[in-house]
Amino acid sequence: MTASTANAQRFREFKMPDVGEGLTEAEILKWYVKPGDTVTDGQVVCEVETAKAAVELPIPYDGVVHELTFGEGVTVDVGTAIISVDTDPGAGPASAPATVQTPPEAAKAEEEAEPQGRQAVLVGYGAAPSSTKRRARKPQAGVPAQPEPVSAALQAELNGRTAPAPAAPVTPAVTPVANGAGVGAVGRPLAKPPVRKLAKDLGIDLATVVPSGPDGIITREDVHAAAAPAAAPAPAAAAAVPTPVAPAETGVVNAAARERRVPVKGVRKATAQAMVSSAFTAPHVTEFITVDVTRTMKLVQELKQDPDMAGLRVNPLLLVARAFLVAIKRHPEVNASWDEAQQEIVYKDYVNLGIAAATPRGLIVPNIKDAGVKTLPQLAEELGDLVATAREGKTSPAAMTGGTVTITNVGVFGVDTGTPILNPGESAILAFGAVKLQPWVHKGKVKARQVTTLALSFDHRLIDGELGSKLLADIAAVLERPKRLITWG
CATH class of the missing domain: 2.40.50.100 (RNA polymerase II/Efflux pump adaptor protein, barrel-sandwich hybrid domain)
Known part of the structure; x- marks a missing residue:
């Protein structure tokens, strides 16, 4: 070996x-x-x-x-x-x-030890030019090692200028910053392409920027910090400083100084791409219905006292989810997807119910697998686990794949309703609005009742207006008279 x-x-x-x-x-x-x-x-x-x-x-x-x-x-x-x-x-x-x-110090030692002169680089920049040289010989005892000479042509290539006379000292092309932190082996500051572009746009020389990133990498914040002093003119003597004028008086506002830029990546980037794809791929239709959910809200309170639901998360969303599943069972054709490649509609005999969850990293839609066959306590348990896991940021990728329909609960923000956009690959999404006490005609008299508005968006390639209307009407019917959870379920 x-x-x-x-x-x-x-x-x-x-x-x-x-x-x-x-x-x-x-x-x-x-x-x-x-x-x-x-x-x-x-x-x-x-x-x-x-x-x-x-x-x-x-x-x-x-x-x-x-x-x-x-x-x-x-x-x-x-x-x-x-x-x-x-x-x-x-x-x-x-x-x-x-x-x-590799940090710059390690890169220097590595270059002296390996046959090919290697150099630390930032991903996406490639390696700087290097020459082939022999491995440094092991020095004899008591005799210091002598560095191998570097050709004038190579030194000129590294410095990016014409080769000087042999006796003339070589001036570095870039002045090191912070004792060499953030400077590559050839004097080039370490920064990602977007950061370099930002520095170029702001007219900032990266060699003058103090890096704060790992391994001496210059970040966007470092560039903005370097640009802030440069944006303000140098004040004259203290006595000559003019009295500041409010932006409203001058009509000039330094907008860049009051803006904050955040890279689009991770969950937020994926969400943006998915929403654009869905909005411009699936033809959306949205329908609305306002419904009296007084009986459903009463049932929620009763279920909270039920021993079979002890320790489980019982709330209106749970019964909305059950009503959605019951309505899908009555109209199974809505549970489908569009296969563009095969030009086929795929009807599914299972319902993976997605729940849109807002997290610090962005919107995610984990789903409950085979939600249609679960009992109410099982649905409550999985719904509680799903929400808790999402808030902790521990939702697995597997939990967010394979969804068929989704519920988004905009009511928790006090919003009456909206026009939700389909999760890509799904057939329908139900928006559950805020439940509010409103005047309502009940048994021929105007009374204060608990009322909410539902909005259903669906893919018009899969669901026509009649089918979508029947689905939404059935959801509302169950929430108005929740005993239909038994008779229809």
Whole structure:
């Protein structure tokens, strides 16, 4: 076994997995370990956010963490190594395989030790030009090692200018910032392409920006911080400073100074793409109905006292979900999807009920599998678990795939109703509005009743106006007289 083979078996790299269905990248949210920590097979080492959810990743090796390839906040392609583990730390010192983001100091040492001059680069920039040279010879005892000479042509290429006379000192092309932090081996500050573009647009020289990101990477905030002082003119003497004038008096407002930009990524990016795709792919039709839900609200209070529902989350949304499922059972044709590739309608004999949930990372729609065959206590339990998991940001990608219909509860925000957009691939979405005490004609008299408005959007390729109207009318009928949960269910 060669030394390189043994080294490869000792230092094991864990690559970013595809934790969803065909996802191509994920952002590292948080590391739970650091270099030097001991890890065991199955131990969670980091949390990542995909386009669907935040997921914790376990390491499949026993050993000691050798290196974290990427810092927190970095988006990594699936299949890229994110951590290396020394699986035999007792075997003595050894050199681990080089990783993508090597700090500048390590890059210099690596270049002196390897046959090919390698250099730390930021993903997406490629490697800087390098020359082939022999491995540095081991110095003799008592004799200091002599660095190999660098050709004038190579030095000129690295500095981006004409080769100077041999006796003339080489001036760096870029002045290092913060003792070299954030500067590559050739003097180029480390920053992602969008950050470089931002700096260019604002007229900021990245060499003058103090980096705050991991491994000395310059962030957008660093660029904005550098641009803020430059945006304001240098004041004259204290006595000559004019009295500030309110923006309303001058008519000039520095809008850029009062704006905040946030990269679109993760769940929010996926939601935006899905909504655009759905809105311009599926022909939406939305219908509305206002219904007296006084009896349903009374039933909610009774169920909260029922021993069979003890410890379960009982609320109006639970009975709306049950009413939706009962109505779908009466009109199973609505539970379908459109197969554009095969030009077929796929009718489904199961209902995976999605519940739209607002989270700090954006809107997600996990679903309850086979919701149509569950009892009311089972539905209540799964609905409670679904909401709790979503709020904690722990919803798995599997929980958000395969949905057939969805409920969005806009009433919790005090909103009467809306025109919901279909979750891609689904046939219908029901918006449940706020329940309010309103005057209502009941048994021939105007009385104060608990009233809500429902809105149903559906894919008109799958559901025509008659079928959609019957579905919505049945949902309202169940909520008006909830005993139909028994007679129709």
